[in-house]
Structures are given as structure tokens and as C-alpha cells.
Amino acid sequence: MALKVKLIEYTPNPERVIAAAAKLCYSASGIDEIAEKLTEENTEKFLNMLVSYGHESPIEHVSFTFAIEGVSRSLTHQLVRHRIASFSQQSQRYVKLKQFEYVIPDSVKADEEAKKIFIETMEKCQEAYNMLSDRLKEKYVNEGMTNSAAEKKAIEDARYVFPNACETKIVVTMNARSLMNFFRHRCCSRAQWEIRALASEMLKQVKLVAPVLFKYAGPSCLKGSCTEGKMSCGKINEMRKLYLDI
Structure with a gap:
């Protein structure tokens, strides 16, 4: 069964919400006044600055919900290790699988x-x-x-x-900061192939609705050096091109 990922819900105007929340930290004004002054241009400029400073707490104010199908239980065992998230998975206790689907590597x-x-x-x-x-x-x-x-x-x-290959369905909600962390770990070439494919597809979809916020999202080598040490794939340039072009 093929991987299927759909971004089914997200915080409206996510980049504007983050910019307003972050600006509040540095302003004597109230949130209404801050929001009124936010334009598309200065929102983008402020978000770029925010991301470059590594000020990540304001991005927790927005969240993204994905419906995921065609993945194995092997993948979801890895996925639920990302603990700052919400998961609703198809139950094998309540759903009788008269003919279970499975993922073949x-x-x-x-x-x-x-x-x-x-x-x-x-x-x-x-x-x-x-x-x-x-x-x-x-x-x-x-x-x-x-x-x-x-x-x-x-x-x-x-x-x-049932084996780890057994296909499952899951709904996942993460805030943007948790998503950034997820992408850093799971877009890396050392991540297991199936969850890397999932992370890459999720990244493609969030970039469509928050392109400035997720501009540099991806493996850790996208903006800096590889964090894998001796385990590095040694393909930083290829990885950067791959994920910057998504």
C-alpha cells in the first residue's frame, strides 16, 4: 500500500500568529495594536530574523494535523517517540483485520x-x-x-x-517547534527509509502553507554542519539542495 499523507488542519495564518506572539515579547503595545501593524512584508522579515536567531518558543503557538495512511507499524513505533505530539492510531483491538495490508521494503x-x-x-x-x-x-x-x-x-x-510490516493509519498533530525537531531527525539520510519518506512529504505540505517558517526546515546539515559525527553520510551539498528545493 502506498504512502498517503494529507495536511487536514492547521492554525489559520500560522506565520502571522507567530510574528504577533514573538513581537509581543519585545513590545510595550498590546496584541491588537501589534496585529494591526503586521503586513505580509514585515511578517516575513520578522520571521526570517526570528528563525536566524534560533528563537523557537513562539513557533509553538501554531500546530499542524496530518492524516497518514499506508505506513507500517514499524514506522509508527518510531513516530510515537516524538513525544510532544498527539496521536490517534487505528486500533487492532477494535478493528478486525480480515485481510491486513502490509508495507514491502x-x-x-x-x-x-x-x-x-x-x-x-x-x-x-x-x-x-x-x-x-x-x-x-x-x-x-x-x-x-x-x-x-x-x-x-x-x-x-x-x-x-501480526508483523511490523502491518499497514496502519494514524492522525498526528504537532506544533511547529516539534515539527522542526521531527524534520531535523527524520529527514536525515541516516533515518530509516520509510519515516524519512513520511517526513519529506510532511515537509512539502507545511511549506505550502507556511513557506517562510519552514524555509530552512529539514536535516540539521541544512543550515549548519552535520551533527552525526563519524556516522555522517558525507553528502551535505546534495542534502541541502534536496531539501531547499522542496
């Missing part, structure tokens, strides 16, 4: 024998899930449970046979 797709082994394994996982959920449901019904209660209890244990 490109390295496996490129090798016919490896792909065959992979798909056969996925099919065996589905068969095991079906047999376990049916067996456990029958057991619970015989013990006096209703059909719906028995099925829920059965699938919450049967799901243990």
Missing part, C-alpha cells in the same frame, strides 16, 4: 525470491490470525459471552501474530 521488492518469501510470510500471519480469532471467539462464546464481546476479546490477543 523496496529492497525486498527488487529481489523476486525475497519478495516471494515476504508475501508468503504475510499470508501465514493472516491465516494464523484468522484461526486464532475464530478459536478464541468460540471459546469465549461457550463461556457465556455475547458474539461482539467475544470477538473483541479474541482479536485483541490474536493480533499478536
Whole structure:
């Protein structure tokens, strides 16, 4: 299943909100007066200055919500490590997966024998899930449970046979500062390929609605030196071109 990312909601006029909040820190005026004086031109100028100074706390005032599909449980295990965020993920306890979708790595797709082994394994996982959920449901019904209660209890244990490749859906909300941190870590060439693809697509979409704010968002090497030390990919120029052109 292909990766699908959609920016479904965000703070209206995010760059204007940030500029107003940041200007308040340095002004004797009230927020109404500050907002009235904000034009598109001076908002952009102020945001560029703010970003160059590394003054990040004002950018926490705006948030972005993404609907994400076609990703693996392996990816979401990494994604939820970004703790200043909100996550709502499709539940395997409440949703019976009669035929689960799965993500196949490109390295496996490129090798016919490896792909065959992979798909056969996925099919065996589905068969095991079906047999376990049916067996456990029958057991619970015989013990006096209703059909719906028995099925829920059965699938919450049967799901243990599903692999990391199992496709999932998730809604994610992050404030802009958390997003910046997410991009620094997950757009890096050393990030795992699937979450790097997700981060790159998310970056493309937020740049459309807040181009000044996210102008230099991406891996840490975009604005400075690589932070990976000996583990560096050694491709700073290529990475800078890639992400500045998004």
C-alpha cells in the first residue's frame, strides 16, 4: 500500500500568529495594536530574523494535523517517540483485520525470491490470525459471552501474530517547534527509509502553507554542519539542495 499523507488542519495564518506572539515579547503595545501593524512584508522579515536567531518558543503557538495512511507499524513505533505530539492510531483491538495490508521494503521488492518469501510470510500471519480469532471467539462464546464481546476479546490477543510490516493509519498533530525537531531527525539520510519518506512529504505540505517558517526546515546539515559525527553520510551539498528545493 502506498504512502498517503494529507495536511487536514492547521492554525489559520500560522506565520502571522507567530510574528504577533514573538513581537509581543519585545513590545510595550498590546496584541491588537501589534496585529494591526503586521503586513505580509514585515511578517516575513520578522520571521526570517526570528528563525536566524534560533528563537523557537513562539513557533509553538501554531500546530499542524496530518492524516497518514499506508505506513507500517514499524514506522509508527518510531513516530510515537516524538513525544510532544498527539496521536490517534487505528486500533487492532477494535478493528478486525480480515485481510491486513502490509508495507514491502523496496529492497525486498527488487529481489523476486525475497519478495516471494515476504508475501508468503504475510499470508501465514493472516491465516494464523484468522484461526486464532475464530478459536478464541468460540471459546469465549461457550463461556457465556455475547458474539461482539467475544470477538473483541479474541482479536485483541490474536493480533499478536501480526508483523511490523502491518499497514496502519494514524492522525498526528504537532506544533511547529516539534515539527522542526521531527524534520531535523527524520529527514536525515541516516533515518530509516520509510519515516524519512513520511517526513519529506510532511515537509512539502507545511511549506505550502507556511513557506517562510519552514524555509530552512529539514536535516540539521541544512543550515549548519552535520551533527552525526563519524556516522555522517558525507553528502551535505546534495542534502541541502534536496531539501531547499522542496
